[in-house]
Amino acid sequence: MSTILVIDDEREVGTFFRHFLEEKGYSVKIGLSGKDFSQLIKQHRFDLALIDVKLPDTNGLELLRQLKLSIPSCKAVVMTGYSTVKTAVEAIKYGASDYVEKPFDDIDQLEQLIDGLLRSGATSAQSDMYKLADTLGFIVGMNKEMNDLLKLAYKIAKKNVNVLIEGETGTGKEVLAHFIHSASMRYDQPFIGMNCGAVSETLLESELFGYEKGAFTGAVKEKKGIFEIAHRGTLFLDEIGEASLATQVKLLRVLETGEYMRVGGETVRKTNTRIIAASHVNLAKAVEEKTFREDLLYRLDVVKLTIPPLRERLEDLPLLIDYFLKKLNSSLSFSEESIAYMKQYHWPGNVRELFNVVKRAVTLAEGETSVIPPSYLPEKLKSLRYQRGTVESQVVKNEMDFETYVQWWTNHILNMWKSDENVDLEYVLASVKEMEMEVSRSFIMKTLKETIGNRKEAAKRLNITVRKLRYLLKEKGVDSKV
Numbered sequence: 001m002s003t004i005l006v007i008d009d010e011r012e013v014g015t016f017f018r019h020f021l022e023e024k025g026y027s028v029k030i031g032l033s034g035k036d037f038s039q040l041i042k043q044h045r046f047d048l049a050l051i052d053v054k055l056p057d058t059n060g061l062e063l064l065r066q067l068k069l070s071i072p073s074c075k076a077v078v079m080t081g082y083s084t085v086k087t088a089v090e091a092i093k094y095g096a097s098d099y100v101e102k103p104f105d106d107i108d109q110l111e112q113l114i115d116g117l118l119r120s121g122a123t124s125a126q127s128d129m130y131k132l133a134d135t136l137g138f139i140v141g142m143n144k145e146m147n148d149l150l151k152l153a154y155k156i157a158k159k160n161v162n163v164l165i166e167g168e169t170g171t172g173k174e175v176l177a178h179f180i181h182s183a184s185m186r187y188d189q190p191f192i193g194m195n196c197g198a199v200s201e202t203l204l205e206s207e208l209f210g211y212e213k214g215a216f217t218g219a220v221k222e223k224k225g226i227f228e229i230a231h232r233g234t235l236f237l238d239e240i241g242e243a244s245l246a247t248q249v250k251l252l253r254v255l256e257t258g259e260y261m262r263v264g265g266e267t268v269r270k271t272n273t274r275i276i277a278a279s280h281v282n283l284a285k286a287v288e289e290k291t292f293r294e295d296l297l298y299r300l301d302v303v304k305l306t307i308p309p310l311r312e313r314l315e316d317l318p319l320l321i322d323y324f325l326k327k328l329n330s331s332l333s334f335s336e337e338s339i340a341y342m343k344q345y346h347w348p349g350n351v352r353e354l355f356n357v358v359k360r361a362v363t364l365a366e367g368e369t370s371v372i373p374p375s376y377l378p379e380k381l382k383s384l385r386y387q388r389g390t391v392e393s394q395v396v397k398n399e400m401d402f403e404t405y406v407q408w409w410t411n412h413i414l415n416m417w418k419s420d421e422n423v424d425l426e427y428v429l430a431s432v433k434e435m436e437m438e439v440s441r442s443f444i445m446k447t448l449k450e451t452i453g454n455r456k457e458a459a460k461r462l463n464i465t466v467r468k469l470r471y472l473l474k475e476k477g478v479d480s481k482v
């Protein structure tokens, strides 16, 4: 028999769960505070804990942390009121399986959730999640951040909360929005997208809310707006950061009240649209810079999902490439050297840019070769200017002598210095570290040659200890070459 712990300072909640769950054959223990919780988890082995986010002496997140330490196998669901939904979403990031909103108006759903968690655990839900991503062509790969993001997106998809997706251009914000819609209860309702930057201010109001016949010259018949079309479905507001302040006010009003009127209309209409907004700019920063309304951001980012740029998940590059090759119906593959070049590039256009590079190479190579060499890649991928730090310059560097390397490195840094484009300082610093490594390696190699491999003598000439020389040999990767 499964044992369930309920922690809530409202006695009625405990009483409700006692009746509801004991009738189903579960054993139930009730606590009213953090203190009760600490005692109860010492006395029993729980399979599931239902924890209120707000408690008189502590908060649900703290209890969740303690629970995961004391009984790692115990599933947890946090209970929340509307004002604490953001905290509940945090709780999912900390390991809660789900959250439920109080008051509980859908008891069947609650029952399904509890039974599901106790019966099968998270595994079958996870396999459904990966299957859905697969069906939609949303490649997640092995990257931990992407996997955590997918899990959180899947869990909140079924809730009626707005979602904000941030990420650089081409990282897959629309793909993720589509995944959330498909994983939600609204999957059979419309998914409508609108680019807020692309619609002119004058057209926007009628685009959003529609208009009545005769509302203005040219309005020969009535037209539905996207809030009406996406009623019960999902509205994807892309580039929300580019919406003008006037548009932001209009959007805020609908989000606050769920009500709007068609242009030229007199009837107040209700919308039950779920909003998923996306932005490539950091909206919190935009709020600081006063280009985005704080109250609108508050309404939109109940759940915030940030997609990492492609350069931070290069381990998944081969998987994405394979997916794109299949999508293009191509039996070609890329040579190892080509993949190495692609792994060095910083991908400012992210996955979209990768797709374009694959498509271009396939078009050029079709009928000429079955394994695509680097000559079919765009020049920018091979240009040193754009390569990322650390391992990157190996391809070229291995063939250079020390003097050429120093000249190359100096030009490389000076080019960045003179460039008008934004510079990634992390990359610059990684290049400096790499140069240090190269200088170290070269001086040691030169001296070891002069001393015919005598390390003691080489260390003396270099004015370092033998220990340091050994350390540098080991750490600086020159062992095999000495």
Ligand SMILES: Nc1ncnc2c1ncn2[C@@H]1O[C@H](COP(=O)(O)OP(=O)(O)OP(=O)(O)O)[C@@H](O)[C@H]1O
Binding pocket: 137, 138, 139, 140, 167, 168, 169, 170, 171, 172, 173, 174, 175, 176, 238, 278, 280, 351, 352, 355
């Ligand atoms: N994880 C992924 N798996 C498969 N395809 C992806 C993935 N991420 C992005 N793509 C592809 O990359 C392209 C760009 O994706 P998408 O339009 O979702 O990006 P975005 O972040 O919304 O871009 P923008 O900010 O420019 O609107 C699309 O062709 C999409 O199919």
